[in-house]
Amino acid sequence: MNNLTGTVSPFFGNLSFFQGFSATYNNLGGSIPNSFGQLMKLSFFSVQNNRFSGTIPRLMYNLSSLLTFSVSGNQIQGSLPFDIGITLPNIEVFIFADNQFTGSIPVSISNATNLDTFEMGINKLSGKVPSLEKLNRLTFLSLFLNHLGSGETDDLSFLCSLTNTTYLTLLDINGNNFGGKLPKCIGNFSTTLSAFYLDNNKISKNIPTDIGNLINLEDLRTWNNKLSGNIPFEIGILHKLQYLDLSQNKFSGNIPSSLGNLTALTILNLGNNNLQGSIPLSLGQCQNLLRFYLNNNNLSGTIASEVIALSVSLIILDLKANQLTGVLPIEVGNLKNLEQLDISENMMFGTIPTTLGSCVTLEFLAMRRNFFQGVIPSSLESLRGIKVLDVSNNNLSGNIPKFLEFWDLQILNLSYNQFEGEVPTKGVFKNVSATLLKANDKLCGGIPEFQLPKCKYLNSKKRKMTLTLKIIISTASGLFGVTLILLLLFLYSSLKKRNGSTSSDSNLNVSYQSLLNATNGFSSTNLIGVGSFGSVYKGILDQGRHTVAIKVLNLLRHGASKSFVAECEILRNIKHRNLVKVLTICSGIDYQGRDFKALVYEFLGNGNLDEWLHPTPRTNEAVEEPRKLSFLQRLNIAIDVASALDYLHHHCQTPIVHCDLKPSNILLDDEMVAHVGDFGLAKFLHDATQDCSTNQSSSIGVRGTIGYTPPDPFLLWERQEEETRNDTQNEDPNGSFNIQECLISVLEIGVACSTQYPRERMNINVVVVQLHKIRENILKTSVHNATTSSYSGDAQVHMADDLSWRLPS
Template sequence: MNHSCVKSKSIVFQITLYGFLLLCLNYARANTPTETKNDLQALLDFKSHIVRDPFHVMNLWNDSIHHCNWTGITCNILNGRVIYMNLSSQGFTGIVTPSIGNITFLTRIDLSFNTFHGEFPQEVGHLLHLQQLYINNNNFSGNIPSNLSHCRGLRELDGGQNNLTGTIPTWIGNLTSLVNFFFSRNNLHGNIPHEIGSLSKLRFLGLSINYLYGKVPSSIYNITSMTHFAVAGNHLYGDIPDGVGFTLPNLQVFLCESNNFIGEIPRSLVNASKLETLGFGINGFTGRVPDNLGLLRRLTYLNFQENGLGSGRVGDLSFLDSLVNCTVLEFLGLHYNNFGGELPISIANLSTQLNTFNIGSNRIHGNIPAGIGNLESMASLALELNNLTGSIPDSLGMLQNLQVLFLGDNQFSGRIPFSIGNLSSLTKIHMELNYFEGSIPSSLGNCQKLLVLGLYGNKLTGTIPKEVMGLSSLAAFLDVSYNSLSGTLPTEVGKLVHLGLLDLSENKFSGVIPSSLGSCTSLVTLYLQGNYFEGNIPHTLQNLRALQDLDLSCNNLSGKIPKFLGDFKLLQHLNLSYNDLEGDIPTNGIFKNNATAIAINGNNKLCGGVLELILPACTIKKTSILRKFLAPKVAIPAISAFVILLSVSCFLAIFMVKRARKKSSRTEDLELAISYSTIAKCTGGFSRENLIGSGSFGSVYKGILPHDGPTIAIKVLNLEQRGASRSFIGECQVLRNIRHRNLLKIITAISSVDHQGNDFKALVFEFMPKGSLENWLHPINNVQYHTNTLTFIQRLNIAIDVSCALEYLHKSCQTAIVHCDIKPSNVLLDNDMVAHVGDFGLATFLLEESSNSLSASLKGSIGYIPPEYGMGGKPSVVGDIYSYGILLLEIFTAKRPTDEAFEGGMGIRQFIERALPNHVMEIIDPSMFSRQESDEGEQNAITREFDNEVLMKDCIVSVMQIGVSCSATSPSERMHITDVVKTLHAIKKSFIRIQQNAHLNRIA
C-alpha cells in the first residue's frame, strides 16, 4: 500500500472535518442567546393570546421545561433556535400575534384545525426560512398576507376553510418553489392571476368554494410539471382552451368543479395521458363529450355532472364505448345533464373497479342492459329521474357490493325482482314513482343493513311481508305510500325501533292499528291516512314521544281522541279528520296551544275542545241520577215510553220538514242561520275598513260574530252584476257537496233582503288570517307581506295543498268538479300557512256540462285560461291542470303570466322552459332564500355545501318541470293531477332530507 497516499487522504479528511466543525461553530456563534431569548418571548406572547385551550397544552408551556421541549415545538440541535411549530387540532381559540415574525428560523408552521380568528400577521414575511405554512380550517379573515412574497423558499401554503377575502395576489408567481397552493372554502374574489403560471413546481392548486370569476388564465396550462389542479366550487367562467392537453403532459389531477365554465370539453385533454382525476362537474359545458377519453388509461375519477352536456337525442352516450379502456375507473358522474338515447350495452364492459355510476336526471330511455351485473365492485348506482322503461333485470342481484340504488322517477314496470334480496350490503333503495306492480318481494328481508326503503307511487299490491316490516335496521324512512297494498299491518312493525319516518298512506290497509307500533319510539313522522284502519287509536302510541307529525285521517277509526296526544311536547301537526271519532276533545298540549295545527273535520260526534274549534259543548251526565234511572223497575217502562215517544217525534219531524220544503219557493235549499242584520252589524255596516277583497261578482268583508264569536269572511254578491245570482247558486251547490282540508270551509249561506227591501245574498266562510296568495306574491302597499316573504318550503307546501284540493275535486267527488278559476287570489292561507282553494263561482259539474249541448262560455281569468277554452272548448279537468301549471310557475318566480317581460308571443311557460335546467336559479324568486328555512321545524339554513347546492337545484328544477308540463298547450300532454301530487310530495321529501343532512353536517 502506498503510505504517502494514505497519509494524503487522512490530511484531506482532517481538513474537511475541521472545516465542517468551523462552519458549525460560526453558525452557532451567529445565533447568540439573544435570538434564542427572542424565540422564547415570541412563544410566550403567542401563549398569552390563546383564550381557549381545551386540552391544556399551554399549561405545559412553563419555566420548569425548556421551551424546546414544549408541546408542538421543535428546535435545531445545533443552535437551539425554534424551527418547527406544530399545533394542529388542539382546539385553540385566539389570535396570532405579530411576534411570530421574531422566530426567524421557523421552517414549518402548522396551526390547522383550530379556531384562530383575525388577520394573519404580515410579520410572517420575516420568516425567510419558511417552507411550510398550514393555517387551514380556522376562522382567519382579511387578505392573504402580502409579505409572504418574501418567503421565497415556501413550498406548501394551505389557507383553506377560512374567511379570507380579497384577491389572489399577483406576487404568488415569485414563489417559484411552491408545490402546494390551497385556499378553498374562503371568500376570495377576482381573477386567477396569470402569474400563477410561473410556478413550475406546483402540484396542487386548490381554490374551491370561493367567489372567483373570469377565465382560468392560459398561463396555467404551461405548468408542465403540474400534477394537481383544483379550482372547484367557484364562480369562474369562460372557455378552457382546447390546447390544455398539449401543455400538461404530467397532469394527474384536474378539478374545475362548481364553476361557470362554458363551451365544449376539449378533445385535446387526452394528451395529458397521466390524468387520474378529471372533474368538470357543476359548470356550463355543452355539446358532446369527446369519444376519445378512453385514451386516459390511468383515469380513476371522471365527473361531468350538472352541466348542459348532450342534446337529448340518440348518440349522446356513445363516449361510454371508449371508457371501457379505462380499466381502473372507479367513479363516473354524469348526473344532471341533457343526455338522451339509451344506455349502451358497452356499460357491461366498464371497469370492474367502478364503484359509483351516477347518470340520474337526464333524458335517457330504454331498458337497463342485463350485463350491468358484470360491474362487481359497484357500490352506488343512480339512474333516477330519467325515462327508463321495462323491468329491472335479475342480473342486478349480482352486484354483491351495491350499497345505494336509485331507480326512482322513471317508467319501470313489472315486478321488483326477487334477486334484489341478494344485495345484502344495500343501505338505500329508492324505487319510487314508477309503475312497479305485484307484491313487495319478501327477499328484501335479507338486506339487514337497509336504512332507507322508498317504494311510494307505484302499483304494488298484496301485503307488506313480515320479513320487510321486521327490518330493524331501517332508520331513515320506510315509505310505501300511494300504492294499492292491502291487508292488516304486521305486528312486526314494532321492530322498527330506529325508524324516523313511516309512511303507509293512500293504500288499502285494514284492520286495527297494531299496538306493537308503540315500540317505534324513534318515529318523528307517522302517516297512516287514506286507508281502512278501524278501531280505537292504540293506547300504546303514547310511547311515541318524539312524534312531530301524525296523520291518521281518512280511515274508519272510532272511539275517543286519546288525551296522551296532547302530552306530546314535540307534536306540531295532528290530522284526525274524516274518521268516526267521538266524545270530548282534549284541551291539553297541541289541542290547547295550537288549535290551527290540528284537523278534526269529518268527525261529527266530537264535542267540546277550545273555542277556536267551534264545536258544540259536550253533554254533562250526572252519574248518581243515571244509576237510579238504570234501576230495572224504572228503566224498562221508561225506555219503552221513550222509544214510542221518539218514533212519534221522528215521524212528525220528517212530516214537518217535507211540508216546509214543499212550501218553500226557494231553489237554493240553503239554511239561513245568520240574519242580514247580524252580518251588517259585525262588518260595521260593510265599512271600507273591513273590506278585504273584491271580485267579479261581489266584495268580501271581515267580521266578528257577536258574543265573542269567531272571525268570519262574508262574500256579499253584487246582484246588479250579470251572472252574480247564478254564481251564488253554483257556488252553493258546489260547497255543500264538498269538504276537504284544502278547500275553503263555508259556514252558511244567506239569501234574504236588506233594510231597503232589496235582495241580499252572501256566503259566510271561515276567515283566513294570512290573506290570499296574491298578496304574498305581489304585495302592494302592505307592510305585512313586504316584511314576510314566502320560503321555498312554504311555496312547496302551498303548491301541494292546491294540487290536493284539485285531486279531490277531480277524483273524489261523486261528480267531478272543475274549478275554472285557479289563480293566486283564489288561494287563501290560514294561520298555519295551509292553503285553501276558494271562489267556486265559476265551478262546473262535469255531468251537467256534458249534458249541455251549447258551447261553454269562456271561463277563468286572463293568463290562466287554457288555450282550448278560447277555441270553444268546454271546461275540463285538464283545463284546471293548465291553470294550476301557470299558478305553480308564478309561485316560484313571483311573476304574473301577464308580466310585461313576456312579450312577442313568449309566455311565462316559454320563459321558464328556456331557462331549464341550467339557468333555473336565475329566474326563480330570490326572496325565497332570503332567510333561513324554518317552516314546520323541517328545515335549517341553506348552506353552501357542494352536494346540497346540487340537490337544492334538483328540487327547484323538478318543480319547474311540473309547471311546464301542466301548462302544455296540448291537453293530452299535461300531467295527471295524481301524478302531480305524488311528484310534489317526493320533491318535498327530498328537500327535507337535504336540510336534515345539512343540519347533521353542521353539527359534525
C-alpha cells in the same frame, strides 16, 4: 385551512423555481395573478374553496409541468381552451368543479393520457361529451350538474369510450340533459367501478342486463329519468351494493326477488314507478337497510311480517300510494329506530297494532286513506317524539286519546273517521290550523274555533238511571232475541223433517259485517290468494257450519266492477261438477261508505293447481314431504278441465269462453277433483259460428294472462321410477304402463289445441274423448299388470285403485 383574506400577491410569479402552491379552504379573493403563468416548474397548484373570480390566466394552460390543477369551489368564469389536452400533456389531477365555466369539453382532453381525476361538476358546460378513449388511467370522472347533452339518442355514446379505462372507480354524470338509451357497453366498464351516478337526466328505455358485470359497484343511482321495462334481475348479482336508487322512472313488472341478495344495502328506493305484484319476501334478508321506499307504485298483496321487520336499524319506511291490503303486522314494533312510517293510500285494514308503541323514535306516522278500524291504542302514548300524525280517512272510532295533547305535534289529522266524545283543548288542539277534525260527526267540545257542538253532561243521578234503563232494555232485548232464535230453529227443524234435508245450493244470506267477521277482519292469516281484481279469503259462516272462499273485489282496480258483473252473469247461468260453485254474492257498502262487492264460493281444500305444479318451500319442509302430483292425477285433472270447457262451449244455452284459463284458476277439492273458477274475464259468444271458420288468430282479442307453463320435470322422474319397478318385476316392457308414450299422446293433444288459427284447432269435445281413451289404455295395462305380476306389493294395487275410482260412470 386558515382564515386568510385578501388577494394573492403577483410577486409569487418571480419565484422561478417555485413548484407548488396550495391555499385551499381560506377566504382569498380576487383574480389568480397572471404572473403564475411564468412559473415554468410549477407542478402543483390548488386554490379550491376560496372566493377567487375572474378567469384562469391564459399562460397557466401552457405550463406543461403541471400535474395537479385544482380551482374548485370558487367563482371563476371562462371556458377551457380547445387545445388543453395538448398544452397540459402531463396533467394528472384536473379539478375545476363548482365554478361558472361555460362552453364545451374540448376534444383534445383525450390527449392528456396521464389524467387520473377529471372533475368539472357544478358548472355551465354544454354540448356533447367527446370521446375519452385514450384516458386509460382515469379513476374519477365527474361532470354532474351541467347542461351537457341535448336529449338526443346518441348523447351517451361517449360512455363506450371508457371501456378501456381499467382503473375507473367513480363515474358521475347526473344533473345534465343526457338523453337516449343507456348503451350496453356499460357492462364492459372496469370491475373497479364502485359509484355510478346517472340520475336527473332524460335517459330512456331499459337498463342493460350487462350491468350485472359491475361486481364491485357499491352505489347506483338512476332516479328521475325515463327508464322503463323491468328492473334487471342481474342487479341482484351486485352483492356489494349499499345504495340503490331507481326511483322516479317508468319501471314496470315485479320487483326482482334477487334484490334480497343485496344484504349490504342501506338505501333502497324504488318509489314513483309502475311496479306491480307483491313485495318479495326475499327483501327480508336486507338486514342493513336504513331507508326503504316503495311509494307510488301499483304494488298489491299483503305486507309480510318478514318484510316489515327487515331491519332493526330502519329509519324510514315509505309504502304509500300502492294497493297493499291486509293488516299491519305486529312485527312493526321491532323497528326500534324508525323515524318515518308512511303506509297511506293503500287498502289496509284491521286495527292499529299495539306494538307500534315500541317505535319510540317515530317522528312521522301517516296511515291515511286505508280501512283501519277500532281505537287509537293506548300503547301509542310512548311515541312522544311524533311531529306529524295522520290517520285520516279510515274507520277509526272511540274517543280522541288525551295523551295527544301532551305531544309536541306540528300536524294532527283525524278527519273522516268515526271518533266521538270530547275534543281535548291543550297542546296541538289549541291550533285549528294544525289539528284537522273534519267529518267526525260525534265529536263535541274543544276550543270555539272548531265550531263543534257543546258536550252534554248528565249528573250522577241521571247517569245511574240511564244506565239502569239501558241494562233493562238490553236484558229484555236479549231474552226476546233468544226466544225468537229458538222459535226459528224449531220451525226450521220442522220444515227440514217435512221436506227432507236442505239443498247445499241454497244461497247464504251475507252482509259486509258477516264477511268481516267470517274472515277475522279480512286478516292476512285468512288470505289464500291474490288475483288481478281482488283478494280471496278463507271464511267461516253461520257459526262454523259453512267454510267458504270469499273473493273481495278491489274496486280501485280498473275493470274490477266490470269483472264482478261479468262473473255474476256467467255463474248464474252455469252448473257443472267441474266448475267452482258460487254460493252467494254481497254487493253493498263498507263502513267507510265505499262500494263493497264480494263473491262467496264453496271452499275447496286442496288449493289451486299452480300450487301443486310449482310448490314453494314451507317452514316445515324438513318434516313434511313436498306435495306433488302423479301422472295419473295430472291426467284426471286435465279430463276434469276439458269436461268443464266442453260444457261451457257446447252445452250452455249461450256458449261461454273462459278467456283466463291457467293453473291458478283451477281449484282442487278434497278428492282431487278439479273445478274451473274465476270467470271475471269470461264472455258469452252470442254467435257461436261467426268466427270459428275464419282464418285469424283470435276471435275476441288477447285476454287474460299471457305466459308459458313448462311441463314439470317430475313427470320424467316418475317414468324412471316406473321403469325401475318394471326391471325389478321382470315384466314385458311392451305390456307395462309407459308414462312417456302417454305423455306424448297428451302433449300431441295440447299442440293440436294450440295451432295458430282457430279453425285448425282440435274441438274440445274431441279432446275429452281422446283424453278418456288415454286413461282407459292406462287402466287396461295397469290392471293387467296388477293381476298377472308375481309381485304382490301395494304398488300395483294402489295403481289400480287410483285409476278405477276416477272412471266415468
